[in-house]
Amino acid sequence: MEASRRTTGDTERGDGTPLPWRRRLLTSADADELDLDSEGRPGRGRRTVRDWLVDFGCFLVAVFLGLILAEQVWDDPNTSDTLALVDQVIGALACAGVWVRRRWPLGFAVAMVPVGFVSNTASGAVMIAIFTLAVHRPFRYVAWVGGASIALVPIFFWLRPDPESTYALSVAFTVILTVTVVGWGMFVRSRRQLLMSLRDRALRAETEAGLRAEQAQRLAREAIAREMHDVLAHRLTLLSVHAGALEFRPDAPREEIARAAGVIRESAHEALQDLREIIGVLRAADHGEESGRPQPTLAALDTLVAESREAGMKVVLDNRVGDPDSVPASTGRTAYRIAQEGLTNARKHAPGAEVAVTVTGAPGDGLAITVTNPPPPGDVPHVPGSGQGLIGLTERATLAGGTLDHGQRPEGGFAVRAWLPWSG
Incomplete structure (x- = not known):
């Protein structure tokens, strides 16, 4: 009973309406980790403490990388002060946008593709956006967004070459870093899908075990009910027939009345003994133990x-x-x-x-x-x-x-x- 309670007790919202099957198969923590809302769709409206810590960490990483790249922008002799200032402003806005990455992972990643092309300071936010997309969305979205970002890398370094590195080394390093971020995000996503699958199997197995237990109990009750009918109906019919005969023939000979009374007494005794045996089976902790007299x-x-x-x-x-x-x-x-x-x-x-x-x-x-x-x-x-x-x-x-x-x-x-x- 407790098992069935655990599998069905969390299938309703607070207003009594049922939750979708995807939400029912997961605990609240797992559903949050997989970015599912109360309807089982991606995206959520409330962050947990863990979410706040992860988001704050991602924000710090984006800001840290942005500060390092901002210094390089200022030191680049090919970049004017106005362009460097615009680059940093766009980078700061991109870092602030990291806080919406969990709610709109695809939209944020798409927006970061042109932002990363025009702002070197936003590169940290771009990597965070690609990583978030790989974690929360299927590979087809990651392939399009990541492919577009990688395709713009050679053009970016052709227009704004790194004064401290060669063109080929800059392009190769950025491409390898992007592919690494995508692979890491896909690994995290695969791990979470594995957890969801294992949770799904565990809950299904628990539900099926509860159903099998209930079916076994029902079959046992039906078997006992049939046995009670077969055993007691024979005895109680004797009681009914002979009691009816005494009722309709009160003037019967004394010998007949005595014989009928003896049959009634014997049948009542046998019925009580059979009933006692059946109740003993119901009360027995082990249904395999003997219940008294052998079965006929x-x-x-x-x-x-x-x-x-x-x-x-x-x-x-x-x-x-x-x-x-x-x-x-x-x-x-x-x-x-x-x-x-x-x-x-x-x-x-x-x-x-x-x-x-x-x-x-x-x-x-x-x-x-x-x-x-x-x-x-x-x-x-x-x-x-x-x-x-x-x-x-x-x-x-x-x-x-x-x-x-x-x-x-x-x-x-x-x-x-x-x-x-x-x-x-």
């Missing part, structure tokens, strides 16, 4: 039929399986539950009718079980039922790899037929 198999079918006969039912059992203990436990348990549900439904909806239970099969051929009953001989007292038992049996047989069908017979009455696999 096909070998317990004779006991089930004898119990039904003691309750007053007419049951004919035709078990053609020579060695019921040789039937696999899961197959035998499913067959037992099918017979139990069939007898329970016959007792509720066709009291007094003779029920026939037939079991045939062999290893390799499968196990077939049929429960049939003719129409009831008289009036049928109303016994509540939801109809979920047969649905659960169909699902149980399907999960076991078999089939189950049920319905009215052409000659009247009802039939439940099932086939279960029995490997040789």
Whole structure:
């Protein structure tokens, strides 16, 4: 539950509207680092402390390089004082523009291309702009802007040669520096994308693990619900039928009343014991531990039929399986539950009718079980039922790899037929 809370608790804004999937996959720190706003788009409206420190550091680098280059501009005999002053003013404005690099990385970098061509003092801001573009935008933008900047380098040094260096050395050094800045920015971007991918995978794995846990819990609850129905419906139906008989026949012989009361007492005791076992499974810390009595198999079918006969039912059992203990436990348990549900439904909806239970099969051929009953001989007292038992049996047989069908017979009455696999 806590895991699902962590994966879904941050999916809404303060006003309750959902956040886009890109923002949901990241923590706030990672989303800020990747330059995503609240809509999952590039660009943000609020800087963190880390952002302020990084931006201030970039500003200082741009200013430091600008001061060094400004001194060279003043010392250049080929540059007039007016041009040197204009160069420094443009460079100062470019350094101030570093503070908007995070919000408009592409626009700032594009603007720095002509600025760097006319102002030598702005070279530091140009490098910061190219680095920011490489970090926050795809390579196609970096290629165009960086390529334009590199293409202007030979023209720049042809118009304004460096008095302390040769033309070729100045061009080569500036090109290598620009390519290095681009490579560094792309490395930072790749690292951040890797972090985003790892975060995405971790959150998806956490979400899937939570969903699998919830599905396992749901399947376990459904299995327990089916088991409770199969176990308790048989007992409680006995209680309902015999209590109804006592209600409608208060003048019955004393022996019949005593026998019905004994069946009611025994059925109530068995129902309580079965319920206690199921609750023990629910409370057990380890679901693999034994819950008490072993689960019934096909070998317990004779006991089930004898119990039904003691309750007053007419049951004919035709078990053609020579060695019921040789039937696999899961197959035998499913067959037992099918017979139990069939007898329970016959007792509720066709009291007094003779029920026939037939079991045939062999290893390799499968196990077939049929429960049939003719129409009831008289009036049928109303016994509540939801109809979920047969649905659960169909699902149980399907999960076991078999089939189950049920319905009215052409000659009247009802039939439940099932086939279960029995490997040789």
